[in-house]
Amino acid sequence: MNILIADDTRTNRLILGSMLREDRHTVILAENGREAVALFEAEQPDLVIMDLVMPELDGYEAARMIKSLACHRFVPIMFLTAVSDEEGLAKCIACGGDDFLTKPYNQTILRAKIAAWKRMLDLHRTVTAQNEKLEEHHARLRQEEDVANQIRSNVLDAGCLNHIGIRYRLTPAAILGGDLILAARRPTGALHIMVGDFTGHGLSSSIGALPVADLFYQMTEQGCLLRDIVIAVNEKLRRTLPIGLFCAACFIDLAPLTRAAFVWNGGLPPVLVFNPDAGCRAHIPSRHPPLGLLSDEEFRCSFEEIALTSDDRILVYSDGLIEASNPAGELFGEERLMRCLAKRSSSDKVFDDILDALGAFTSGAILQDDLTLVDIPVDRVAAQLDHANIQETSQGEWPLEWDIQIRLGPDAIRTHDPVPDLLQLVSQIPGLYRHKERLFTVLSEILTNAIDHGLLGLDSSFKSSIEGFERYYRERDQRLTELCDGSITVHLWHIPENGGGTLTIRVEDSGPGFDHSSPAQNFSGNVTVSGRGIALIRSLCQQVTFHGKGNCIEAVFAW
């Protein structure tokens, strides 16, 4: 160690100095307090051993100055003094000294004390170094949280949550929250809303929100049904989240035209429907486990339908709201929430009423969990949706008139089912998406006909029994494997017509055709397994015609 000795008696300095050098310390000598302060500054010793009574500046004063110079550096000062009265010794500590030993001193004790101080200094250095590292980590973590928060906001804000009349409060317990609110418009005009609450809070629960938001927005934009989105989100979370992390969530499909909401609640507190005339007039409790737990097979996605009336508001909240506690540790609770609703204040005030009551209750207590409250005023949201939809239609950003033709050869027919792709294509036409399910049946029927009867020459009459049904498909598989020439041409075109349009599906196969003048099939009295294909197409389309030798069918779907 580097040790500063301050003593006005030369002999004392020499004896102590040589003893310390013997113990392999470096020694700096000062003759008085003032010199001690100057040398301390210049040499930065590790330990100071100081006499009390010195000329120029005494030990007390020198200690004070040294301690203030040392700042955050820890340099122990040990007084070595002839003073032995209690008051004088106590003052040593009071003015910044760390230890004292009275003269005449015992060399063994002094050595022991120096060794103890060395240990203390080493410990102090280790702790300081660790502290610095910790602070560095902390700063980096904060910076990363900021960035993560930024990413999170960017992803979450991608929807229309802030432009559609919805009010919400999303208060995370940490910088990063595990609650999320998503809203996005389907091309058909309906609104999809998701409120989610991941287990825990902070970074780990926040991360889960990102894939969910992405999937939700993407699928909504593509026009997927909310039901399919719920299934996809559940599956995504089940695959990505570690065991123990899951997401309580509620999904709402708001159809402004029909004034109906479809609600799926898995693990969140009841979704409430508030009306100023009736107070809280409906609640949809959680009927499913949270997302991310059940496999596709176990997962149930049945929605509950709520008919909406004017002035209705849908309120969704996370358990952070009812579990917010006041300084005494009481919970806000559902009852207090219901009391806010029972006031039946004018519709617009409900949201503020709840937050005011909550604020008054918690009176500044720190949040233990993320808190979310969403207020969906149905009338206003519907108006905003209509407005947005009108704007969008007038902009006409969709290709409304188009035409596409594809030809499938034997390999393509064997390995590829073109129906999903074709369906995806026609669903791009705004408005036509609503008829996706019907179009699936039509496309599927027409293509099955072209392949089974046109190309493979199968006769559906032997499908009438279970055995026949199986024989039919065995035969079909075999003929399909052996198919080496022939093709199917699919031609689709769409022409817009006052608000709707006409989609024509023309499918031609290279087979021999059939006698299309024979009587048309119908459903009444048909209890057999087959014979519905053409009848289905006829029922779902406005016009169905056969061309050529019966190997070309043209179906017109007007909407």
Added chain:
Amino acid sequence: MLTVEMAADGETLTITLPSRLDGKIREEFLKAFRQQAKPSSHYVIDLAKTSYIDSTGLGMLMILRQHAGNDKAQVRLINCSAQIKSILTIANFQALLTVA
């Protein structure tokens, strides 16, 4: 994926269908009720996840009806979407099966 579940009383067989009821799942579907030693008295077909159906799918429901005893069949289709219901109505299935 299609799932099959027998109620505790051994009388009701519930089959939950995937998103499409068409020829692709015919083997699974037929197996679901044909592997039973004797036909159940009640069948429930859950279409909560099903968006699409075609005539092969309708045919498969008719096979189930035959299996369950034609006119005496107790087959209930539950959780049908509006779209599925409309196809079932077009095909006159309300007269043949219980659609809920």
